[in-house]
Amino acid sequence: MTDRINISGQIRLLGGKKLADYLAGEIVAGKLKPGMKLPPERELSDRFNISRGAVRRVLALFRQQQLISQSIGSGTFVTERAALLANPDPQDQVSAISTSPAELMVARQLIEPLMPGLIVQNATVMDFQRMAECIARSEAALTIEEFEHWDEQLHKALAHATHNSFFVQVLNLTNQVRAQGEWGRLKRNSLTPENRHCYEVQHREIVAALTDRDAGLARKRLLEHLQQIEMNLFGIKN
Structure with missing residues (x-):
């Protein structure tokens, strides 16, 4: 288990967590809507100052969660499932009660x-x-x-x-x-x-x-x- 924890720590050091938090935040805020195309790996790598490998690991995680889909030659797209995580307008929120x-x-x-x-x-x-x-x-x-x-x-x-x-x-x-x-x-x-x-x-x-x-x-x-x-x-x- 220690080795795997260290690997997780390496992902953080490479900036993967920052990218993951950014993508999750954009999805939750409704800014990344179903059908929208994500920037290419190279652009994400440059923007977050991380390796292409770190970008791929983050995207693989989101693909595993079925929040994005990837197609060779077409790119990476936000899925319909991601809409379930988007925050509704405050006026439309249903009280927990x-x-x-x-x-x-x-x-x-x-x-x-x-x-x-x-x-x-x-x-x-x-x-x-x-x-x-x-x-x-x-x-x-x-x-x-x-x-x-x-x-x-x-x-x-x-x-x-x-x-x-x-x-x-x-x-x-x-x-x-x-x-x-x-x-x-x-x-x-x-x-x-x-x-x-x-x-x-x-x-x-x-x-x-x-x-x-x-x-x-x-x-x-x-x-x-x-x-x-x-x-x-x-x-x-x-």
């Missing part, structure tokens, strides 16, 4: 699986230590409220491990919805000992995949976890 648990789960399944790619690239030893602490404390929790707190803290740790402010902001909004009475009622009714054990196993699988820097497996396990939560909350049968 009016967001239902069902709406929240749909949004989480669209957004949170984007995080593993960034976590694998950017997470530090301290980030993984925080994840492990959250897992240990959630498993030791004696009440539903305590378990829910540390479950929330684990997902917060995942967002912070992306080292991207957008995902932290999304997590904060998620927690506002989770603080509503309706979410708490559904969680209390669905958090049986069997379901809690299932969540604990899934948490460990997600963090283990991230620790191994396996973004694909972590994304799969995280989506499975979110789908399981949705089924348990709303009594959906397989």
Whole structure:
């Protein structure tokens, strides 16, 4: 794991993180819209004073997140999926208080699986230590409220491990919805000992995949976890 962390650090030193943050910020702000063509690698390399290899690594990450598509001879384009991350006009924003648990789960399944790619690239030893602490404390929790707190803290740790402010902001909004009475009622009714054990196993699988820097497996396990939560909350049968 140490070698892979060092590699992540080298990417930062080469300026890859700066380019990644720029692209993510432009997408979130709605300035890079679906169908828009990104500048060529050489231009990005010159603009951010980084190597072409660093540019390719950043673009590969965004392609992995399905936020861009690349075609030989045509270039690099922003995808329709990127529109899901764009901030709406403030006048059109829906209050977190009016967001239902069902709406929240749909949004989480669209957004949170984007995080593993960034976590694998950017997470530090301290980030993984925080994840492990959250897992240990959630498993030791004696009440539903305590378990829910540390479950929330684990997902917060995942967002912070992306080292991207957008995902932290999304997590904060998620927690506002989770603080509503309706979410708490559904969680209390669905958090049986069997379901809690299932969540604990899934948490460990997600963090283990991230620790191994396996973004694909972590994304799969995280989506499975979110789908399981949705089924348990709303009594959906397989």
